[in-house]
Amino acid sequence: MTLTNSDIAELTAFRRDLHRHPELSGEESETARRVLAALVPLAPDRVLSGLGGHGVATVFEGTAPGPTVLFRAELDALPIEERSDAPHRSQVPGKGHLCGHDGHSAILMGLARLLSRRRPARGRVVLMFQPAEETGAGAAAVIADSGFDTVSPDFAFSLHNMPGLPLGHVGLIPGPVNCASRGLSMRFTGKSAHASEPENGTSPMGALSDLMPALTALSQGSTQDADFTLVTVTHAAMGAPAFGIAPGEATLYATLRTLTDDRMSALCETALALMQDAATRHGLGVEHDFHDVFFHCENHPEATSLLFAALDALGIPHDASGLPMRASEDFGRFGHGARSSMLFLGAGRAHAALHNPDYDFPDDLIPIGTRIFSQVARDLLG
Missing domain, CATH: 3.40.630.10 (Zn peptidases)
Structure with missing residues (x-):
């Protein structure tokens, strides 16, 4: 029919x-x-x-x-x-x-x-x-x-x-046929300060500057490879849209992709280790969450x-x-x-x-x- x-x-x-x-x-x-x-x-x-x-x-x-x-x-x-x-x-x-x-x-x-x-x-x-x-x-x-x-x-x-x-x-x-993926949201907390005295605060700028290239550097191979990974930074925001305040908080979003679910577990561990290391080195608090979780x-x-x-x-x-x-x-x-x-x-x-x-x-x-x-x-x- x-x-x-x-x-x-x-x-x-x-x-x-x-x-x-x-x-x-x-x-x-x-x-x-x-x-x-x-x-x-x-x-x-x-x-x-x-x-x-x-x-x-x-x-x-x-x-x-x-x-x-x-x-x-x-x-x-x-x-x-x-x-x-x-x-x-x-x-x-x-x-x-x-x-x-x-x-x-x-x-x-x-x-x-x-x-x-x-x-x-x-x-x-x-x-x-x-x-x-x-x-x-x-x-x-x-x-x-x-x-x-x-x-x-x-x-x-x-x-x-x-x-x-x-x-x-x-x-x-x-x-x-389709990759596993998930969104990783990170929120960094430091201390704001007057823009004329940034030394009196704890800015997340250094952590974001270090972390964004470190995360994207985790990408490797193509989907023809069992170890394929792709990390895409999709959003970043820091402080208030003002000229008189040195920022004290920031958010960063990234999407993680792998060919299989097993490989995703390892990628998540590595990304979270980088996040925690950046927060520790720059004296920041950090929280994270996962969103839009897709299995392969x-x-x-x-x-x-x-x-x-x-x-x-x-x-x-x-x-x-x-x-x-x-x-x-x-x-x-x-x-x-x-x-x-x-x-x-x-x-x-x-x-x-x-x-x-x-x-x-x-x-x-x-x-x-x-x-x-x-x-x-x-x-x-x-």
Whole structure:
């Protein structure tokens, strides 16, 4: 079964409606409402809402026993002002669907349409519209929700559109595909002083001057290397914006990336040792915290083989382009309890990059993504 021209037009309209009304991680109540409104007419066998916050899952049952197969899309948008002349551009200042989660949701809705017309022969398909992917909190919250226990999958699949790859071309490999990452925030406290008498205070300037290059120097290798690490300083602030005060406090933010979770533990230890050393040498107090924690995303060999088979059956070209990638993705958490795999669907070589203010999901990917997911479901469940 394939989507009709009418389906594609309606799914495009659905995607653009989501695009006009972006909501940030943890705030996706209206997005979830729109998803539910589109799902209910398709008469799924079961609908769960409020999973891990605003998550929505719908179930299509087969008539014979079999595995549970989950397909995931994301609901949340980004705190970035959209710069676009498109009629469907964001209507919410400072927020935009600039990563394509609106398009991923439209693909999952396309799969729901096909399943509503023909249930799987066995097992069941779960369509998971997940909240809060951008902060790394959503998948963990969904999995921890007791409601998810009733649909816990044997297999889990997802996709992400990928600018830089030819339109409709797929990047796919087994093994690690997305890096582990986490944000490290540091707050240094000293003593402010009059700017004419800086010797009477304890400034954090020296600590920041030492620490920023020391942290970035921890970066090494590429994602082709098991020991790949990348540290990016993302924010620094010191004192008040005034000319009469020598600063007595400062904040520093950095993002840590590694190819695997094991390597992340070692990188965190090294970064914190550098932080503490800088504070001690400059006579400062220091506190830290971790934010936006993403585990690495690893494609299971069996699940990835199923994706390869579906792509080959559909004649969709694929290779290892761009993989593993530096960017993080919280879909990896589903792989802790299921055989999971994620593919990367080309959005066009010259397409605006993800998280850019002029990015917009290519609607031509909706039927392609739907066909891939539908083929996987049929191959597994009949």
